[in-house]
Amino acid sequence: MPQVRDLSVVDVPGGCILTSCDISAGFGEKAHDGLVVTPEVTARLTLRVALLEMIASGADVVSVSDVVGAEMEPTGRRIIIGLKEELSKANLNHIELNGSTEENMKVTQTSVGVLVTGFATKAALKLINVHEAAVLFAFGEPIVGEEVLQKMTEMPDYHLVKKLVADSSVLEVVPVGSKGILYEANLLAKLNNRVFKETSSLDEISLNKTAGPASVILTAVKKRDCSIFEKHFSGAQYLGELCGNEEQI
Template sequence: MKTNQFRDLTILELSPEVNLAIACDSSASIGEKEHDTVKVDPGVTAACCLRVPLFELICVGAKPISIVDVIGNELEPTGKKMIAGIKREMKKAGLEDIPLNGSTEENMTTSMSSLGITVTGQFTEGFIKPEIRADDYLFQLGEPLVGPEVVANLDSLCSYSELYQLKSETGVADLLPVGSKGMKYEGQLMASENELSIVFHRPDERQLQQSAGPSTVVLIAVSAKLKSEVVKKHPHLIEIGQFKHV
C-alpha cells in the first residue's frame, strides 16, 4: 500500500483501482457546557465540524464512504445532540446513506464540549493532483467567518450543491476549502504546489488573513481560457487574484 499526504488529506493507494482519502477535523469549547467559549447548540457544532472534512474530500473528487465521530462528552444529552447534527449535515450533503460510527465519553464528567470527526472518501478513477497554469484566475466562494459569526450566518454559508456544481465544471482547475489559516495562506499553497506565484488584487490584507472557520470560504482556480464561461454560470464568485510564473 502506498501512502502520501496532499494538503490536509492522507491518500491511500490500496491498488491501482482503489484509492482512498482520509480527512478529519476537531472542535472544542463550542457548545452548551459550562466552560465553552462559544455558546451554541451542540448539533450546530457537530454539523460545522463535519462540514470541513466533507468539503476537503469533495474538492479533490473523493466520494465520502464512511464517517466516524469521537465525542469527548457523554451520550445524554450532548452526544445525542451532536449525532443529530451530524446526521442533518449528512442529509444536507446527500450522504445520509453512508455508514456512521463513533464513541462517547461515559467514564468522566466533562465541562467543555469536544468532538473529532474522520471521514473516508474513495476516488472513482484514482487520485489526480490538480493542475493550475500561469494566468489562471483565483476566485472566492463565501465569506470568512468564525465563531459566533458562523452561527449567525448558517443559512448563507456556501453550500454542497454549489461545491458539486463547481467540481463538475471543465473550467475549474482546483478547489480548496479555507479554514483557520485564511485565504492568503491557502492561495499561496495552491500556487506553490504548481511552482507559481499568486498576485492578489482583492480583498484587503486583513480579510485575506482572516480565519474562515469551518470552511466558510472555498478558493476556486479557474482556467484563463474558460473564465468567462465559469463566471457566467456562477456570477456569485468573487475574483481575488491571478496565478503567475515565479
C-alpha cells in the same frame, strides 16, 4: 502524494483512499465551553469542514467516524443528531456513522472530532492539478464564531462545491478555514509549483482573517475559460492569478 493540505492520500489498486478530519472544542452548552451553541450545531459545522475538504478533492465519501468528548446522554446523542443532519444536507444519508463517546469521566467542555474517508480514481482527483495558466476565484466571506451563527445559511454549500468540481473549467477547489484566504491561495500555488499574484479588491484583514468552518471556497479556473465561468457562477470574487515561473517577472 501522501498528504495534500488537510487530506491524506493513499494509493490503492484502482485509485486512492483519502481521509480528512476536523475537531471543534469549547463550542457547546457545558460549563467550560467558550461559545454557547447547541451540540447539534457544533456537530454540523465540524463535519461540514471535513466533508467539504473531501468533496472538493473530487472523491466520493464512503464513511464517517466521530469521536465525541462527552457522555452519550444527552450531549452525545444530540451531537449524533447534528452529524446525521449534516450528512442529509450533503445528500449522504446512506453513510452509516461509527464512533465513540466518553463514559468514564465527567466532561465539562464539549469536544467533537470527525474522520471522513473517501475514494477516487486518479483521473477524478482535482489535487495538484494546475498545469496551465489559471485564475483564482473565491466564494463566500471569512467569518468565525458568532458571525457563523448569524450567517450559516449564507456560507457556500455542498451543491455549489459539487457543481464546481464537476465543471470542466475548474482545476482545483479549496475550502478555506482558520488559516485564511491568502494562506490557502499561496499554498495552492506552492503545491502546483506556481506563484499567486493577488490583485483582488479585498483588504488585508479579509485576506488573512480565519474563515471558520470553511466559510470561503477558493476555485482555480483555466484562464482561457474564466469569462464563461463568471457567467455560470455569479457569486465568484476575482482574487488574482496562479502564474508559472516564466510569468512571475
